[in-house]
Amino acid sequence: MTIQELENFSPCLWFYDARDQLKNHIYSRSEEAFASGDEKHRSIKTLDQLRQWQKFIRANFIKNIGILPDSNSPLKAEITGKIVEKHFTIEKIIFQSRPSVYVSSNLYIPSNIKKPVPVVLFLSGHDQQAKHSDGYQFVRRCLAQAGLAVFAIDPIGQGERMSYYEEKAGRTTIGWGVPEHDYAGTQTLLVGDCIARYFVHDAMRAIDYLETRKEIDAKRIGITGHSGGGTQSSLLMICDERISAAAPGTFIMDRKSYMYCGGAQDAEQIWPKMSAIGFDHQDILLMMAPKPVLVLAVTSDFFPIEGTRQTVKKVKRFWEMAGKPDNIQLVEDSCTHMYSIKHAIAATEFFTFHLSGKKITPDINSISTISPEKLWCTEKGQIKAEKKDAKGVFEETLERYKQIKKHLEKLNPDTKKQRAVAWLKEKVFSFRKPCELNPRFYLCESVEEFDVEMCLWWSQEGIFNHAYLFRNCTMKKRTLPVVIALWDEGTNNIQNHIRWIRNKCNQGYAVMVCDVSGMGSISPNPIGGRTLLEPRGTIHKFNDDLLWLDDSIAAMRVYDVIRACDMIENWHYLDKNQITCYACGYTGIYGRLAAIIDKRIRKVEIENSMKNFAEIVENRYYNQYNVRSIVIPGILKYFDLSDFEEGKK
Numbered sequence: 001m002t003i004q005e006l007e008n009f010s011p012c013l014w015f016y017d018a019r020d021q022l023k024n025h026i027y028s029r030s031e032e033a034f035a036s037g038d039e040k041h042r043s044i045k046t047l048d049q050l051r052q053w054q055k056f057i058r059a060n061f062i063k064n065i066g067i068l069p070d071s072n073s074p075l076k077a078e079i080t081g082k083i084v085e086k087h088f089t090i091e092k093i094i095f096q097s098r099p100s101v102y103v104s105s106n107l108y109i110p111s112n113i114k115k116p117v118p119v120v121l122f123l124s125g126h127d128q129q130a131k132h133s134d135g136y137q138f139v140r141r142c143l144a145q146a147g148l149a150v151f152a153i154d155p156i157g158q159g160e161r162m163s164y165y166e167e168k169a170g171r172t173t174i175g176w177g178v179p180e181h182d183y184a185g186t187q188t189l190l191v192g193d194c195i196a197r198y199f200v201h202d203a204m205r206a207i208d209y210l211e212t213r214k215e216i217d218a219k220r221i222g223i224t225g226h227s228g229g230g231t232q233s234s235l236l237m238i239c240d241e242r243i244s245a246a247a248p249g250t251f252i253m254d255r256k257s258y259m260y261c262g263g264a265q266d267a268e269q270i271w272p273k274m275s276a277i278g279f280d281h282q283d284i285l286l287m288m289a290p291k292p293v294l295v296l297a298v299t300s301d302f303f304p305i306e307g308t309r310q311t312v313k314k315v316k317r318f319w320e321m322a323g324k325p326d327n328i329q330l331v332e333d334s335c336t337h338m339y340s341i342k343h344a345i346a347a348t349e350f351f352t353f354h355l356s357g358k359k360i361t362p363d364i365n366s367i368s369t370i371s372p373e374k375l376w377c378t379e380k381g382q383i384k385a386e387k388k389d390a391k392g393v394f395e396e397t398l399e400r401y402k403q404i405k406k407h408l409e410k411l412n413p414d415t416k417k418q419r420a421v422a423w424l425k426e427k428v429f430s431f432r433k434p435c436e437l438n439p440r441f442y443l444c445e446s447v448e449e450f451d452v453e454m455c456l457w458w459s460q461e462g463i464f465n466h467a468y469l470f471r472n473c474t475m476k477k478r479t480l481p482v483v484i485a486l487w488d489e490g491t492n493n494i495q496n497h498i499r500w501i502r503n504k505c506n507q508g509y510a511v512m513v514c515d516v517s518g519m520g521s522i523s524p525n526p527i528g529g530r531t532l533l534e535p536r537g538t539i540h541k542f543n544d545d546l547l548w549l550d551d552s553i554a555a556m557r558v559y560d561v562i563r564a565c566d567m568i569e570n571w572h573y574l575d576k577n578q579i580t581c582y583a584c585g586y587t588g589i590y591g592r593l594a595a596i597i598d599k600r601i602r603k604v605e606i607e608n609s610m611k612n613f614a615e616i617v618e619n620r621y622y623n624q625y626n627v628r629s630i631v632i633p634g635i636l637k638y639f640d641l642s643d644f645e646e647g648k649k
């Protein structure tokens with residue numbers, strides 16, 4: 001057998017089919033969380049218990065997304081222009097949700113009002129033009145024509161708020177919407193935040209601004225949005241009790257149905273730990289009970305309609321319990337992912353009835369939109385092109401990290417390390433059920449000048465890890481120290497590392513090339529049309545599923561390395577007291593973290609790897625490839641890699 005043949009030799013193809021084991025493991029754990037959540041919801045029998053549950057969910061949600069930013073800073077709102085039309089005036093407004101965080105917005109104020117009017121906060125979905133897109137304009141004009149004020153804001157990374165806009169290039173360098181959210185979202189995770197905290201805070205500050213306007217009745221506030229706007233609406237429904245009525249569009253479903261349909265969620269849609277405490281999409285609706293809620297859905301969506309129907313059905317009893325069964329409704333349209341005309345009509349009738357006391361159907365044939373440029377709040381169409389002090393999520397995350405770092409520097413070094421080790425152990429061990437290794441030694445072959453032994457073992461029950469153990473043929477009768485080797489693609493990438501393997505074996509070491517969960521010969525089958533490692537690919541999706549459970553791919557793989565140390569004890573010719581680790585590239589980080597909590601790993605040799613996690617947070621641009629697989633949320637609140645690597649190189 002040659003080295004090339006060895007790379008192509010996979011135990012998954014003939015010995016054990018391990019391709020779906022990672023998916024099955026994650027889905028099984030998720031199913032348990034969903035069942036636990038359903039049981040908690042079934043236990044709510046009274047309105048008092050419902051209020052207690054609402055309080056519990058709100059507090060934990062805000063905590064788990066990183067606590068909301070301070071809302072005491074001045075809004076410093078400026079009106080940059082007005083458009084006067086027959087039924088309403090459109091004001092172009094820029095306010096600061098946080099210092100130097102500028103939010104571009106349009107306020108539609110009905111003409112000839114004699115007293116404060118109700119308002120609907122409109123939150124745009126993933127459209128590059130955001131608030132000024134034709135589709136979203138149409139909905140707002142339906143609402144405004146019916147006599148409601150409407151306030152539309154640009155979300156982060158869209159419209160006039162591209163965070164990675166570069167003036168010289170005249171464009172965003174990351175990609176508007178989802179790519180930017182995911183990019184910045186990874187940075188927020190490292191400091192223990194979720195990018196959702198910024199989305200929800202912008203919307204809450206929008207309400208703060210509305211409360212300053214004499215034309216607005218701040219006791220009658222509605223909220224709606226489609227897709228990503230449905231997400232933002234949901235965030236606000238959870239966090240802000242000032243909402244009087246809500247119509248979340250094309251987002252409400254349930255976690256189970258979305259998990260099985262195979263999509264990776266957007267960064268602002270991933271709410272760490274929430275499945276672990278029993279949360280599901282029904283809680284988004286429950287946070288409003290018994291206030292009026294209209295769920296807008298389409299039948300041909302990537303948000304499964306089955307989950308939407310089931311969720312609405314589950315929560316109806318809570319409105320019935322309060323004596324307001326008609327306050328929760330579902331409107332479906334037979335179309336693909338959009339805020340449809342049917343939805344616009346339904347939302348207008350819903351908000352006019354519940355906020356104004358009269359049901360008004362918009363005359364859709366009389367509604368026309370205007371060019372997006374006319375709705376710009378800036379001359380150039382981008383905040384960052386005109387506001388030189390403008391901050392994006394990157395700048396805010398960097399500020400958060402600097403504060404964290406300053407706090408950590410004040411700690412006694414020994415105290416800091418003890419605290420860090422305790423935290424890392426909790427993340428690595430808390431979710432793993434101890435089990436026997438159950439090793440399978442399935443082949444021993446001579447490959448060039450090496451004896452190569454191939455084996456599988458259980459890292460967790462039902463989760464096989466895999467390794468090739470190399471040793472020089474001339475050293476069969478010797479007890480050898482062993483190096484655990486970790487690099488991208490594991491046993492599927494031997495040839496690129498064969499010189500290093502040869503040198504180590506010639507020096508008298510055994511080399512254990514490891515495949516941790518979801519890597520190398522035990523890589524999962526791809527889900528959907530994306531590759532395993534690209535952004536929003538299969539590993540990204542699995543990591544998102546684990547984040548909901550307060551876990552991560554990285555923590556799981558660190559545990560795998562520790563179990564590899566256990567496995568070494570099954571070879572009589574390996575010296576279990578002489579274990580080192582070779583950590584190459586991103587994947588090598590698992591060995592570096594394992595060495596912090598497992599003293600059996602006496603030394604770590606590092607090559608082509610990051611020095612610290614801070615590199616991702618401190619640099620505006622970083623290598624995004626497979627980055628979600630190395631993130632343990634909140635790690636930088638406790639330590640960084642270099643804090644523990646004196647003497648490990």
